[in-house]
Amino acid sequence: MAQKTPLIEFVDVKKAFGEKVVLDGVSCAFYEGEITTIIGKSGVGKSVFLKHIVGLLKPDSGQIRVRGVPLSKMDRESLKAFKKSISYMFQSNALFDSMTIYENIALPLVERRQLTKAQIDEKVRSKVEQLELGDVLSKYPSQISGGMQKRVALARALITDPKIVLFDEPTAGLDPLRKNAVFSMVHHYQKSFGFTGIIVSHDIPDVFYISDRVAILEGGKIIFQGSPMALEQSPDPTVKLFIGGEMGLIDELTGLLTRAEMEYRVRHEMVLREARGVPMKMGLFSVGNLEEIDEHVGHIASHKIFQCLAGELIEFFGKNVVAGRCGPSEILVLFPITGNKFSEGFLKELSQRLKKKPFLQKNTYSRVCRDFNIRGAVREFRGKKSFEEIICNLRESLKDIAALRCNRESNNE
Numbered sequence: 235m236a237q238k239t240p241l242i243e244f245v246d247v248k249k250a251f252g253e254k255v256v257l258d259g260v261s262c263a264f265y266e267g268e269i270t271t272i273i274g275k276s277g278v279g280k281s282v283f284l285k286h287i288v289g290l291l292k293p294d295s296g297q298i299r300v301r302g303v304p305l306s307k308m309d310r311e312s313l314k315a316f317k318k319s320i321s322y323m324f325q326s327n328a329l330f331d332s333m334t335i336y337e338n339i340a341l342p343l344v345e346r347r348q349l350t351k352a353q354i355d356e357k358v359r360s361k362v363e364q365l366e367l368g369d370v371l372s373k374y375p376s377q378i379s380g381g382m383q384k385r386v387a388l389a390r391a392l393i394t395d396p397k398i399v400l401f402d403e404p405t406a407g408l409d410p411l412r413k414n415a416v417f418s419m420v421h422h423y424q425k426s427f428g429f430t431g432i433i434v435s436h437d438i439p440d441v442f443y444i445s446d447r448v449a450i451l452e453g454g455k456i457i458f459q460g461s462p463m464a465l466e467q468s469p470d471p472t473v474k475l476f477i478g479g480e481m482g483l484i485d486e487l488t489g490l491l492t493r494a495e496m497e498y499r500v501r502h503e504m505v506l507r508e509a510r511g512v513p514m515k516m517g518l519f520s521v522g523n524l525e526e527i528d529e530h531v532g533h534i535a536s537h538k539i540f541q542c543l544a545g546e547l548i549e550f551f552g553k554n555v556v557a558g559r560c561g562p563s564e565i566l567v568l569f570p571i572t573g574n575k576f577s578e579g580f581l582k583e584l585s586q587r588l589k590k591k592p593f594l595q596k597n598t599y600s601r602v603c604r605d606f607n608i609r610g611a612v613r614e615f616r617g618k619k620s621f622e623e624i625i626c627n628l629r630e631s632l633k634d635i636a637a638l639r640c641n642r643e644s645n646n647e
């Protein structure tokens with residue numbers, strides 16, 4: 235299949251400030267209608283990267299192309315139109331202290347001088363309603379909380395209905411629930427308006443749930459670009475090291491250990507159990523049609539189901555199990571030596587319990603969302619096995635179980 239032309243493409247971009255080389259041959263592509271997240275350590279040059287897109291900085295060498303045309307070769311009109319189609323949500327929110335919240339949100343429209351006062355008012359009021367900011371319109375930025383300032387900044391970034399939105403750390407300084415709310419908002423607006431989003435964020439893995447692609451900026455270069463799934467499963471040692479070091483030990487929203495931490499715990503436990511001559515009992519759980527839900531309804535719905543599954547599993551098996559992610563839609567469980575209550579009946583019960591969750595009852599989501607089943611496979615492992623081998627074996631078992639079910643169903647017909 236022919237590769238589509240990227241909306242924005244960096245080709246071997248280099249940028250230095252004096253002796254300090256920040257971008258050292260960056261090549262990276264952003265596709266229309268997708269959300270791409272750029273992750274990288276503090277000070278690596280993520281903001282410098284974004285500033286090149288909006289033209290605040292120019293590369294020393296290399297090219298930035300828009301639909302295949304280098305920015306440096308664009309005529310003035312096209313360049314102006316391109317810049318107008320971009321909106322930027324700054325890390326510091328960049329709200330003006332001397333202006334009310336209303337004035338801050340309305341500012342980009344006022345500056346463009348294309349709408350009447352009444353039209354601006356209508357637009358602002360509709361945006362603030364969607365972002366639940368109605369109560370603070372007459373206040374000043376210093377009088378509202380940090381979380382609210384973020385929402386105001388988001389409302390201002392979206393007020394012009396931009397084609398491309400750049401988010402520089404949109405969730406910095408927020409607690410996990412507010413972070414989730416901001417990501418949900420970004421996702422919701424992206425689904426509604428179809429803009430192309432480029433997010434710089436440290437919030438991994440949370441930001442992955444709303445990202446189509448991820449790019450890692452490290453040592454002045456993009457060392458990885460691809461889907462979040464490809465990232466989590468990348469065999470590249472540099473990428474693995476980066477992800478292992480950057481991800482927190484625990485996913486704050488699901489309560490699950492990250493893949494890197496899970497790998498460490500499994501390896502450690504394997505050595506202990508081998509010494510005691512007892513097998514490792516491990517399980518792999520996932521939602522049957524999560525990919526379909528993802529495709530038809532979106533990441534937030536599928537993630538919410540995944541989040542609930544994680545909660546139920548942790549509650550059911552109790553504190554003694556070690557549970558973590560091993561892919562965006564798979565939960566790996568390491569059972570304690572004694573006392574696990576796993577059974578096929580439990581999986582059915584779990585599916586039923588999840589379907590009764592209020593958020594699935596509200597008809598917010600289509601039927602595809604409610605038509606899911608929980609899949610699970612449990613196996614014992616003896617002797618030395620690599621983490622990848624364990625996961626592969628469990629995935630095979632899951633496939634076998636699914637095939638068995640299919641056979642049973644067709645025999646009963």
Ligand SMILES: Nc1ncnc2c1ncn2[C@@H]1O[C@H](COP(=O)(O)OP(=O)(O)OP(=O)(O)O)[C@@H](O)[C@H]1O
Binds near residue numbers: 251256274277282
């Ligand atoms: N205009 C400038 N003049 C000189 N040096 C600069 C300029 N802009 C950025 N830098 C330097 O470039 C490097 C990268 O900065 P940048 O702000 O892009 O990092 P970052 O990855 O966004 O960091 P953080 O995650 O902490 O926000 C830093 O060392 C910074 O001091």
